Amino acid sequence: MKNLILLLLLLCCGAFIPSPPDKSIIAILRKQVLREAAWALQQVPETVTAQSCVRSAGGKHDFYSEGDYWWPVAGQPDSPYVQRDGMTNPDNFVAHRLAMIRFSRIIGALASAYRITGDQRYVIAAQVHLKAWFTDTATLMHPNLLYAQAIKGRFTGRGIGIIDTIHLMEVAQGVLVMQEATVFDKTLLADIRRWFVDYLQWLTSHPYAKDEMNAKNNHGTCWVMQVASFARFTGDTTLLQFCRKRYQEVLLPNQMAADGSFPLELARTKPYGYSLFNLDAMVTICQILSDEEHSLWTYQLPDGRTIHKGIEYLYPYVADKRKWPKKPDVMYWEEWPVAHPFLVFGANTWQQQTWLDTWKKLDHQPSNAEVVRNLPIRHPLIWL
Known part of the structure; x- marks a missing residue:
């Protein structure tokens, strides 16, 4: 009776009481989460300051990466790089990207374990790691992407590189999950939130960011996904509403065909992988931005296009890739599909057991670097 009275008081006061993730999803992931969290407890921080590249125009604290599909001209090592769409150059600098993915994995694992167990040692x-990336003046990362996806001899950085920070989303979400723990340093929390406020300012004002926002394919999708994630963490309701409108008025109508496919992704040399990636991002946007007042899950264009139709289009080719009607991707065809967030988020929203059963059987901890790079959500428990 006392617990019921307390619950009613909290609800009347408008307090946020987190609902537990679906029990079946916890049951599927519990062992994996606790095993990964045990690994994360043993890790020491590694930020962008741990490694550097002589080709970077930035400094020690600046994130740097290089365009994946750009290569040197044979026999001309000093010439500007040339593009080979879909073909990843293994000699490009990726250390900062890998460090960020590792950071995301650590925070995602620790936050997931805390969500399941309530054990505050995960928060500690x-x-x-959060201090190392966001507040320690010796190791922090500057809140911008001025030097991401550079191309030797052509660009010191590009708007297209903003996609690299999709791996900060699970960091922000992990902090949201852990922030009410009594052991969470409130000064640190305020500093982390300030870092993301600064990054959002850059993400919404710099010419690179505007280029990325206006990209017509998965890059535009991922801009909205990131801004929505970071805006929810910082409590920026204006940006959250902007992202909802962007999904409704730009992303869904301009990217999805009548059958639920994404033609701009199908036109690439890796149509299967890009279709999976874009659908993951679209569905994650719905997961982030839907609440009691706004449901992107049920939002429908006048001609009937919805995010549900997008999942319906791609699901048969995830359940049985042999049915895929296009040519195989030029690279990484064998590595897809994995346990995609669109399956678990969609299954959880519509109580679709078939999607959940398929998700359950797929690889939940892929090791291939390209797959991991293009899997925006790897710890679904912190998002449910």
């Missing part, structure tokens, strides 16, 4: 461990 996470703060060591």
Whole structure:
């Protein structure tokens, strides 16, 4: 009776009471989460300052990466790089990207374990890494992407590189999950939130960011996904509403065909992988931005296009890739599909057991670097 009275008081006061993720999803992931969290407890921080590249125009604290599909001209090592769409150059600098993915994995694992167990040692461990990336003046990363996806001899950075920070989304979401723990340093929390406020300012004002926002394919989708994630963490309701409108008025009508496919992704040399990636991002936007007042899950264009139709289009080719009507991707065809977030988020929203059963059987911890790079959500428990 006392618990019921307390619950009613909290609800009347408008307090946020997190609902537990679906029990069946916890049951599927519990062992994996606790095993990965045990690994994360043993890790020491590694930020962008741990490694550098002589080709970077930035400094020690600046994130740097290089365009994946750009290569040197044979026999001309000093010439500007040339493009080979879909073909990843293995000699490009990726250390900062890998460090960010590792950071995301650590925070995602620790936050997931905390969500399941309530054990605050996971929160204590996470703060060591959060300090290193966001507040320690010796190791922090500057809140911009001025030097991401550079191309030797052509660009010191590009708007297209903003896609690299999709791996900060699970960091922000992990902090949201852990922030109410009594052991969470409130000063650190305020500093982390300030870092993301600064990054959002850059993401919404710099010419690179505007280029990325206006991209017509998965890059435009991922801009909205990131801004929505970071805006929810910082409590920026204006940006959240902007992202909802962007999904409704730009992304869905301009990217999805009548059958639920994404023609701009199908036109690439890796149509299968890009279709999976874009659908993951679209569905994640719906997961982030839907609440009691706004449901992107049920939003429908006048001609009937919805995110549900997008999942319906791609699901048969995830359940049985042999049915895929296009040519195989030029690279990484064998590595897809994995346990995609669109399956678990869609299954959880519509109580679709078939989608959940398929998700359950797929690889939940892929190791291929290209797959991991293009899997925006790897710890679904912190998002449910």
